[in-house]
Amino acid sequence: MSPLVLTGAGVSIEDVVAAARNACKVEVMPAVLEKLDKARQVLDAAAAGGQQIYGLNRGLGANLVTAVEGDASAFQRQLIEGRSAAVGEALPVPAVRAAMFARLAMLAAGGSGLSPRVFTALVEALNAGVHPVMPSLGSIGAGDLLLMAAIARVLIGDGEAEYQGRRMPAAKALMMARLAPVALSPKDGLSLINASAVSTGNGALALADALSALDQQQQAGALTMEGIGANRTILDPRQHQARPGACQQLAAKALRDLLARDEAPAPTTIQDPLSIRCMPSIHGALIQAIDHARLAVEIELNAAADNPLVLAEDELVMSTGNFHTASLSLAFETLGLAIAQCAAASAARFVQLTGSTRHGLPKYLSPVGGASAGFVPLQKTVTAILAAIRHKANPVMLDFLPVSEGVEDHATQTPLAVAKCAEMIVLWRRLIAFELMAAAQAVDLREGTTLAPATGAIHAAVRSHVATLKEDRPLGIDAEALYAALVSGIWQGPPATG
Structure with missing residues (x-):
């Protein structure tokens, strides 16, 4: 696997995935270290000239008017120790690696004044697989200081780390990885955590x-359209040119591609329920929300968002609010709502497939009829999952209190907005598994159905994990198997968006 090369720009969400989940190695262009060194010189010169600099010769938060006396380097260690106040379950290793890589990407953009050797130490720790044990609760989105303190502590040999699958003192992990604790110069501690x-x-x-x-x-939506005999005029590009809503043309094209064949079957109805008829609009809105969130994330990944900010070319050190992520939080709140809308439509299609007989399908998708429960018990599970998604869709970015004697009187709750959005995706994918199961069963039960090449591949992928229902059996087990396939990367359905 090719290494990720930090240049100070152009870092993508795919790069974060490569570093976090695939343990891709990180390399640094010499120009990045030169930029860091220049900023460090500007910072040191400003401090030597008597400038009051937050977190260097002045305290943090409500202590910003307090001068730092004595050893400024020792203050950096005190600063880190004093902000190691996060609690709760430790974040999983991929999440920690994502944070480490994201901080490296931001630092590579310049503006922190971080000593180059400390930057290099963070690169080496990530590449060696020395992962700080990072508690999950403590950030309100005005920078992730309390969580990031775990990274800084490990670099100086304090705290705990995970190494080679074992949790141990950070000093031992560094020693086993043949790394040494790093000494901090003025502002280095703040530069590591204030992001x-x-x-x-x-x-x-x-x-x-x-x-x-x-x-x-x-893919699930397209297979549902096959199974229910949906009217495909809803995908006619002329409709979406007439009302070019948010990315709905892209969503409609993806569905058309999945359903493409030489001769389309005749529809069973004039028009279908809204969860089917409005799929391009619903999915298009989600595509737009994802695009907006990507933009917000990649701005942060490639930004010098430090406070104080060192502008090396202008030889300036100034206070900023660039660490504040209101836009990022809002993007993930919006994404969560778009996911909830999409999930609700998927749940509605599942109920349409498994409840009504007006589309010519057997009651409850049961081939035996009579007292057979078929798929209908799963409607309760689907409803429970959708309720959990709706609960998490409630916004949190306004839930904060003024802290630090009112100096920090606004926050964004970005980590919570991101975390609940990630939890919603997990639940949403469970609904997708249910819809795929029901749609595949509908296809099997609809006489004379000939699938398009792409939907045929989707149907085959479902059947490689879940057999056709011929008599009542524990469908929850099947749903778990299909969900595991969707999550694990072994799912073999064709790509749906392009």
Whole structure:
């Protein structure tokens, strides 16, 4: 696997996935280290000239008017220790790696004044697989300081780390990886922690999952249209040119491609329920929300969002609010709502497939009839999952209190917005599995159905994990098997969006 090369620009969500989930190695262009060194010189010169600099010779938060006396380097260690206040279950290793890589990408853009050797130490820790044990609760989205403190502590040999699958003292992990703790110069500690790297890195992972689930949702929707005998005029490009809603033309084209064949079957109805008829609009809105969230994440990944900010070319050090991620939080709140809409439509299609007989399908998709439960018990599970999604769709970005004597009187709750969006994607993919199961059963039960090449491949993929229902059996087990396939990457359906 080719290494990820940091140049100070052009980092994508796919790069975060490669570093976080595939353990791709990171390399750094010499120009990045030169940029860091120049910024460091500007920072040191400003401090030597008597400039009051937040987090270097002045305290943090409400202590910003307090001068730092004595050893400024020792203050950086104190700063890190004093902000190691996060609690809760530790983040999984991929989430930690995403945060580490995201911080490296941001630092490579310049503006932090971080010592180049500390930057290199973070690169080496990531490449060696020394992963800080990072508690999950403590950030309110005004920078992820309390969470990021775990990374800084490990680099100086404090705290705990995961290495080679074992949790151990950070000093031991560094020693086993043949790395040494790093000494901090003035502002180095603040430069490591004063960033929204947890939010940004894990936002990138959530977006990658959303893109994958969207493809699978398009596949499920297309197979439902086959199974229910839907009227395909809803995909006519002229309709979507007449009302070019948010990305609905892209969504309609993807569905047309999945259903493409030499001769389309005749529809069974004049028009279908809205969860089917409005699929291009619903999926298009989600595509737009994903695109907007990608833009927000990639701006953060490639930005110098430090406070204070070092502008090396202008030889300036200034206070900023660039660490504040209101736009990122809003993008993930919006994405969550778009996912919830899409999930609700998927759930509605499942109920249409498994309840009504007006589309000529057997009651409950049961081939035996009579007292057979068929697929109908799963309607309760689908409803429960949708309720959980709707609950998580409620916004959180306004839920904060003024802290630090009112100096920090606004926050964004970005990590929480990202985390609940990621949880929604997990639940949504379960609904996709249910829809695929029901649509495949409908195809099997509809006499004379000939599938398009792409939907035929989707049907075959479902059947490679779940057999046709011939008599009542525990369908929850089947749903788990199909969900596992969708999540694990072994799903072999054709791509739906392009």
